[in-house]
Amino acid sequence: MNAPVATLPAAKDFKSETKPVWCPGCGDYGVLTSLTRALADLGRRPEEVAIVSGIGCSSRMPAYTSCYGFHGVHGRALAVATGLKVSRPDLTVIAAGGDGDGYSIGGNHFLHACRRNVDMTYIVMDNHVYGMTKGQSSPTTEPDWDNALTPGGTGLRPFQPLVIALASGANFVARAFSGDIVGTADIIARAVRSPGFSFIEVLSPCVTFRPEQREWKELARPSPVPPTDDPARAARRIMTDDGFNIGVLYTGRREPYQPEIGRPRRSLQDLAQGFAL
Amino acid sequence: MNAPVATLPAAKDFKSETKPVWCPGCGDYGVLTSLTRALADLGRRPEEVAIVSGIGCSSRMPAYTSCYGFHGVHGRALAVATGLKVSRPDLTVIAAGGDGDGYSIGGNHFLHACRRNVDMTYIVMDNHVYGMTKGQSSPTTEPDWDNALTPGGTGLRPFQPLVIALASGANFVARAFSGDIVGTADIIARAVRSPGFSFIEVLSPCVTFRPEQREWKELARPSPVPPTDDPARAARRIMTDDGFNIGVLYTGRREPYQPEIGRPRRSLQDLAQGFAL
Amino acid sequence: MMTSAARPGTASTVSVAMTGSGGSGVMTAGNMLLEAAALAGCYGLMSRTSGPQIRGGEAAALIRLANEPIEGHDDRFDLLISVDWLNLERFAAEIPLGAESIAIGDPGQGEPPTAMLAGTRRLALPMKELAKKVPGGRANMIALGYVASLIGLPDDAVGEAVRRTLGAQDDRLPASLAGVEAGRRAAAGVACPHKLALGRGRGAGRWLITGNEAAGYGALKGGVRFVAAYPITPATEMLEWMSPALSGVGGMLVQAEDELASINMAIGASYGGTPSLTATSGPGFALMTESLGLAVAAEIPIVVVDVMRSGPSTGIPTKSEQSDLNIALYGLHGDAPHVVVAPNSVADCLTTTQWAVHLAEAMQVPVVVLSDQSMGQTRMVIDPPPDRELDGARAVAVAGGQGYQRYALTPSGVSPMAIPGTPGLMYTADGLEHSERGTPSSQARDHLAQLDKRKRKLDAVDFGAHWAEIDGEGEIAVLTWGSCTGPVREAIARARADGIAVRLVSLRLLSPAHPDRLAVALHGVKRVLVVEQTHSGQFYRYLRAEHALDAELRAIHLPGPLPMRPGDIHRQIVEWSRP
Amino acid sequence: MMTSAARPGTASTVSVAMTGSGGSGVMTAGNMLLEAAALAGCYGLMSRTSGPQIRGGEAAALIRLANEPIEGHDDRFDLLISVDWLNLERFAAEIPLGAESIAIGDPGQGEPPTAMLAGTRRLALPMKELAKKVPGGRANMIALGYVASLIGLPDDAVGEAVRRTLGAQDDRLPASLAGVEAGRRAAAGVACPHKLALGRGRGAGRWLITGNEAAGYGALKGGVRFVAAYPITPATEMLEWMSPALSGVGGMLVQAEDELASINMAIGASYGGTPSLTATSGPGFALMTESLGLAVAAEIPIVVVDVMRSGPSTGIPTKSEQSDLNIALYGLHGDAPHVVVAPNSVADCLTTTQWAVHLAEAMQVPVVVLSDQSMGQTRMVIDPPPDRELDGARAVAVAGGQGYQRYALTPSGVSPMAIPGTPGLMYTADGLEHSERGTPSSQARDHLAQLDKRKRKLDAVDFGAHWAEIDGEGEIAVLTWGSCTGPVREAIARARADGIAVRLVSLRLLSPAHPDRLAVALHGVKRVLVVEQTHSGQFYRYLRAEHALDAELRAIHLPGPLPMRPGDIHRQIVEWSRP
């Protein structure tokens, strides 16, 4: 706490001048605000932070911050973030995106990122829909949600992101609601502080294709219990709640994966010796 | 039971004349034998059955049976099997492959196949290694298993296939051991009979790259408890056992996903009316 | 399909851009204008464009009407009507205006973008104010009535279009009709040189259709009964049209978790005997190439429609380009012969997609259909394409007999395919190199035999007359493909009107290449102008690689997002025709 | 690298195939034979082949030795020694024999494959029996001693090779040496015309290396410090060599869950400032093309090594082919300029991969290195390539100043790249089309400007002399690339020995194409023979597409799995040189 406080950037300093393409009322605005607050609260500087995303409305996030950003291809944010973080452990790396990006096309990387447990934070803005492509079912969409591509609904059981995150080894698991700016900022800050892979499922309404999600603000409420470090208990809680308990739900103690980047022990000449006759 | 029993094919009729490329002692031989037994026990005919796989030693399975077979690309067996089954619900469709094929490159399809719950059976011959590419870590490999690609081991927590299958919605979850021909045959038969997506994790040693797995035959033993239909209980059991309890562990009651293939209700002319001015 | 006499470029045609901020209803008004013209016996088309905002930003309906069939936009817009001026300058390049153009704006709605409107004739129309006078009235309807009147559309056609769009029971109908009427009254006495000569007939029997819908319908006509897909702009609407249609005709559409899954699901269904398809755009197509190779090696028929958008990478998802030609032709690893075809108009999306299914089934090969955003998402008035007998006819192996060989070396290269369920013909389809039986083999003779066989399939088949559209005579030819064909046709019509003989060659069959056929098509031609919508000249390079072209070559290759303009092509033809 | 005088084809050379069932130890014996020859001052190489069995099936070590550098197999094998005859006929095409060939078998080990051995001279060597007489003896060591003696390798070199391979402390050493000695004794008095003229020097300073190792080492020399990869034959050994080496030099290798992840991890690490690479083969490469396009659009340097195998689809994973040329050049969607280079020998795998890293970093572009199974997995005696100063030099933006534009339109097309952590230069890398600042844009002018910029980067750079290997004069040229260069060099050497002047042009830089440079390289050439290992003539088509070749062209394009034979090329040159 000896650093001159005055020079630390405020939340607003983490917002860029680029105007979001989001629809008025989109939940993602709230997440952006919470994210910038969290970064200010964490005392980070914009240049120390990299926000990595895929493709989707929510994946537009990086450019709306003043941090380093990477807007990649659909579904691969976690892979990019992993390569970046393990090679640059000094950076704060945050991956962000949507339910389609993360759980549909990106599902495999989600599984393996949880398992790999690299020290980074993954924020999924879940609106139970593909917003960017104008309203198709995502893995978290209700089975009977009618839409043009799957009239009458997909009939499929929704994907349970928190359960899968737990089962595959995420070290920090939380649920947030985009309408709760302060609460979400707090969760993001805790996630970033927590070593290893931190996963935050943010309920973030798509007011355009799922206007009924405006009601989420009535449903979301703080989780009645504190986080547990027992994955089985966390899983049971998540499986039995109604999906609107907000807060940090699980914090584990697994060691992050970080291959050592030591000072070079061998010279190139030395390596070439192995080929010499 | 009115069909003339004599004409039903026996287990041997389900084996093809193609000689497996497998190493002597490979666990996959046992799985092949169990599979052919199960098909005979089920009273199927080879032409009614399609075995679909990806790439790997274990994925060579289809051609060693006398059924219809599909040996596709690495990691995509479940997608091929899904397309086949939903469009041809009259067939018995079995997907088969390895832990690399199914949990690494194919992980996303595994998640979504469990969730989709199409009426088919998925057999993974898990040897905790990439056999075909000569011995690298797979997702189920122990973190400290030394090998040329990741010297000293990957350091990663092994993927828990049964837990993920449960969490993502598989309707039938079992563990088998390739050395237990009769037991595995029985599990396969039950899996095929069970509606929806049935998942069998078969411990199948790779004697070449993981010779220590020969010991599995000492460790494998029947699960002390009968299957449950409560996923949470099943998950707890699986997470707390030592990985060698063999048997059907979970049977659910979800409706399989099968889009209706009705008789055509509309003619093409009729559809064209929609374009008419 | 069109006779020479009916070529556009000589026809009376009017181009209208209706713009406004999101929610201003310009798209609705534009659709009504198009439909009204169609009901009045005209042809026409409408494309949409909008700013980066997901919803609610600036938007424009780009409409062109004519009394003869047209297939693309003109060089300039005759009328621009802006309900408000919000960010209009973003569309400056998409809405070229000239000295003849009339720009109509609402004086109460802010400052017009002067640079963009420079040189145009300006009209003021207080749309908001006029709308206020109509109970429930909206500015877009005022604009509709005004423009319809200026260009001379009959009242009854406009009224009918409004009624059809809203439905006779809709509450908004009276206000909308009243708004149109108010707009029309405001136009009284305003001189406008851009009059639409009305078409013959009243449009009955014609279709209003997008290329995406046409492709979907063509696929069904070809016999497709299984589709697996993952949404992507601008292919999604094709899938959205097909989904209910498929369940109507006894088929199904499955939404996959990604494109790796969708193509493999389609392969699985096709292996099971059901003609199958997936549709995507560049990024998704890139994810499918590994499994396209599987379909080549395992000989599984399948159709992949790539509705191209501007690349590379995510590029410009909502804008057209022809730059997936390379990946479609050459994007598979290994020597992987497959078929690539391209429709060359909205209407042809139907026939060529149907043909693609036919080719896939007949040759047991993957067929790529290269459509693009500009055909896929443009709504157009067309004469329904004639019915064609192009049902997929797969060579199916019949039960009985011994020693079935799935990959038997037949003279045609096509080997009868056993459908699961058939007794006695069980085999394993394989992407590993294999013997005739299908057993994996690394023997040189098997590899060569199967490579030859897979190539032979494509060499031996007769692709028929649909392989290219060839029209006209002359020593100058324009060689093009896909959606560039529309502007090229128009440019050629203009050149012919100038007295220049020009030949059109538009290739629908891109792979396998048919150098001999192209040589015949270009017989006597001294100069070939190659026209394509890519930055690097992909089509030009493809032509050089695969064909012996001894004529003098020039190329117009421009990337998206702007459409190819007939005027640019015309200019080049004229310049080149001088001795 | 080699002077004309040192060309192979005129050198004394002996080819030996050692075969036997799995576990018979022929690979070990083969490696020892190669190393012994190397220690005796010879050059040589060994490739391996085996049946479909994962372990334990038939296997063959294919060795060629010479007293001058050689780079590929000869037309025929001089000696075949079979510890047992198990399924030997499966290798008939890979082990061509002739009237001069000697086939040595163990009379006690079953029936020899008569068709394959027809016309050869046959020798019987009771290897099993002789081995039994040596305590702990094995047949493979008998074979080694016998063959080494027949071809005239010095005893001490063989003994040294055995000692080096097993290690001085190994229990098996005495039995092995005794076995070799027993084999040598059995050879006493056996006439053999295939004698190896010993090389100059004793091999000190030379390397025994595979192309995969050389490429891995070259990557490290180029500065690569991050690798993410997913195992695939035949690229895995490159990764396995790099993994410990990287951690030794302060880098790392991450095993990814699939190729989609591996390339994106590499992109992420490179975005962070670390030169990065991934290696794969055809099927994995196909999965990477979408993200290669991202690296193009977002301008992220990255190297992808594709160690090609026979395709299409899973194909023949263990066999070589050059058939990923198409996908490497043209397999990205959209207009996506990138670099493709190819090493043309095992030794050149080092230099060209190092160069690839340099190019990627200098141009902020993805570079594809096309190696193949035959270079990657062949172990070869080489002279270490000279050290080259080709460290990656990325243009890095420095802190300070205002209004940093990541995608600024510079004259060279290369814009300084900010490395995360640098204050004041924060930007978002984007695969969407963008402005100079990096903000997404669908404007035509931004699209064109960025397309031009990305192309300009490749046009503006000087690729230097390494772009091609050009050697000799004459009116006939052989134009080739990659691993075909070895047999082509040898064929040319033979033709020159016949008195025919032939020029060699082997392209290392495949994309961007340099038609002007090639025209200079082929100046005065009347006939060009194109040599490549594909079925469809991919290189030939690429040459036509990208270059103006006015010489008469002929092409030898043969698929894998068999290597290109110098004799076939030589025959074509001779035939064509007749007036």
Ligand SMILES: Cc1ncc(C[n+]2csc(CCOP(=O)(O)OP(=O)(O)O)c2C)c(N)n1
């Ligand atoms: C490979 C690929 N496939 C498909 C798409 C099309 N696409 C863009 S965004 C998107 C879904 C976005 O949904 P989600 O991640 O939930 O984000 P949201 O827009 O809802 O925030 C899809 C399918 C693409 N860009 N790339």
Ligand SMILES: Cc1ncc(C[n+]2csc(CCOP(=O)(O)OP(=O)(O)O)c2C)c(N)n1
């Ligand atoms: C796209 C692609 N990537 C990589 C490979 C290489 N490959 C073949 S099999 C395999 C792993 C097989 O492991 P597993 O599924 O566990 O099967 P096993 O051999 O152990 O039975 C890999 C990585 C491939 N064929 N295709």
Ligand code: SF4
């Ligand atoms: S479409 Fe939905 S998710 Fe996308 S910006 Fe609009 S409200 Fe947000």
Ligand code: SF4
């Ligand atoms: S390598 Fe292992 S998995 Fe493969 S066949 Fe041999 S024992 Fe079985």
Ligand SMILES: [Mg+2]
């Ligand atoms: Mg979403």
Ligand SMILES: [Mg+2]
């Ligand atoms: Mg395995």
